[in-house]
Amino acid sequence: MSAELQALGLDAPTADHLAALPGELVPGRVVRVDKGLSTVLTEDGPVRATWSGAVLAAIAADPQATPCTGDWVALRSWPDDRITVEAVAPRRTAILRAEVGGSSRGQVLAANVDVVAVVVGLHPEPNIGRIERFLALAWESGARPVVVLTKADLVGDADSVAEDVATAAPGADVLVCSATTGEGLEAVRSLLDGNATMALLGTSGAGKSSLVNALAGVELLDVQAIREDGKGRHTSVRRELILLPRGGVVIDTPGLRGLGLQEAGEGLAAAFPDVAALAAQCRFKDCAHVTEPGCAVQEALEEGALSVRRYESWVKLQREAAYMTRRADNRRQLEARKAWIQAKDYRRDSEPRP
Ligand SMILES: Nc1nc2c(ncn2[C@@H]2O[C@H](COP(=O)(O)OP(=O)(O)OP(=O)(O)O)[C@@H](O)[C@H]2O)c(=O)[nH]1
Ligand SMILES: [Mg+2]
Ligand SMILES: [Zn+2]
Missing domain, CATH: 2.40.50.140 (Nucleic acid-binding proteins)
Structure with missing residues (x-):
């Protein structure tokens, strides 16, 4: 090679x-x-x-x-x-997003990725629920998920925000950096050791392209012209793979709007290992964790061992994942029916005519 x-x-x-x-x-x-x-x-x-x-x-x-x-x-x-x-070639890992408004078959956002960095600007204040949603997607890919909190130069309490984010991101490292000052970039760069490939996911305006430019040391990608209006503008319009001068590959992506979870079962469990562990202790195997007796999730909520915010975030993503799975099942049924009709037509056509 x-x-x-x-x-x-x-x-x-x-x-x-x-x-x-x-x-x-x-x-x-x-x-x-x-x-x-x-x-x-x-x-x-x-x-x-x-x-x-x-x-x-x-x-x-x-x-x-x-x-x-x-x-x-x-x-x-x-x-x-x-x-x-x-x-x-067969994909080692794949980041999948459910098709926006279309079929339930996921769109492949990027393939053969070693690290999925969920990029989040520290200003305006990060939305934890959204980070959890990105993390579920990242876990499903099969790659290593990390959270990169950027724009550290704009806030005074970056480390305490990082601690909050870390509680919502069990199993994932949380890094703090600034593309503007270069603070914390070495730790981000070391994610690329051994010619690894890192994909950046995040909303528009999070600072993904700025981070790639800072890692590369050259202005390779367009960055939002107007700073900090808080709204997404979708400056990057396509996914792009960049070979960094010092080794390693970064995949920049446009800010994700609709972020469906593709049959999310496993990614969701990986993003919420705390809730999954509790759910395994419920008295009933099919516990819905709402009003069932002996529900370990509800008990943890009452004792404050599980935060209400995290519980609600999990319930919401769980529902969404169940919906996606149902939709995928319906699609499979439809396709099976279509294949059956085609096969029937074929049989009819190939029968000897009288
Ligand atoms: N102060 C400061 N501003 C930053 C930093 N990183 C990015 N920005 C600004 O944030 C805005 C958005 O940055 P982009 O890199 O274009 O964001 P993006 O995630 O690529 O956005 P899309 O391409 O639309 O998905 C720009 O105006 C940048 O100048 C940083 O570390 N510090
Ligand atoms: Mg961009
Ligand atoms: Zn339960």
Whole structure:
């Protein structure tokens, strides 16, 4: 494996997978995707590539097969100078978001990520419920979740806010930094040790692109022109993979508006291990943790061992996850029915005609 590809985060199993594909193919990593045209970084630099017939067929069968930022792909060059993505390597991790207002099939936001950084500005004051929601998404990805509190230069009590956030983020490190002063950036940079890939998630205006620029030491990405109006403006419009000069890869994303939890069971349990542990102690296995006798969650609430805010946040996300799962089940039923009708048509068509 070349040093260039290693710096891009290529791991041995993925390299082996790509090398075993038949044909004269070149490995690369997807930087961004724009309406079916992708920019892919290879060891010889970036190229623009479209999808092969096989990839198009895979997408038709499952939209999640669409190559996305962070994917490792195999490229073929054609005599007419076209380049196509022939195959997408299996994803080690994937950040999934439920489709906004559409189907319940999640959209892949980024693939093969080692660290998901939930980026939150310290000013205006962080919304803890929103952080928990991002963390549930981060846990589900299979990558290591961290919270990066940025804009520390704008507040005097960054460390005490960090403590509050830490209680809502069990199992995740909480870092404090400022893109403006450079404070705390070394700790963020060390998340990229060993050519790791870190994706940044957060609302618009959180300071994601500013953080990437500060990590890179160059103004690579556009940053919101007007400071601190508190409202999201969506300056970044697409997901983008950036190779940092000192090693490591960062994926910048546009601020997420709708942030559906994709069949969230496991991510939710990982983001709320305290509540999950309590729920396991309830007398009834199907306890709804509302009025049931012997409910350990309600007991912890009464004793103050579990905060009302955290409980309510969990109930809300739990409901949402249950809704997403139901919707996914309905979709599966519909698709099964469609497949059955197609199969019936096929049988009818292939029967000998009288
Ligand atoms: N004082 C201060 N301002 C910051 C810091 N980081 C970002 N900002 C400001 O916050 C605003 C938003 O920053 P961006 O980096 O564009 O935010 P973003 O998360 O990329 O936003 P979207 O691209 O819209 O999702 C800009 O006006 C930045 O100048 C910081 O550490 N300190
Ligand atoms: Mg941005
Ligand atoms: Zn209970």
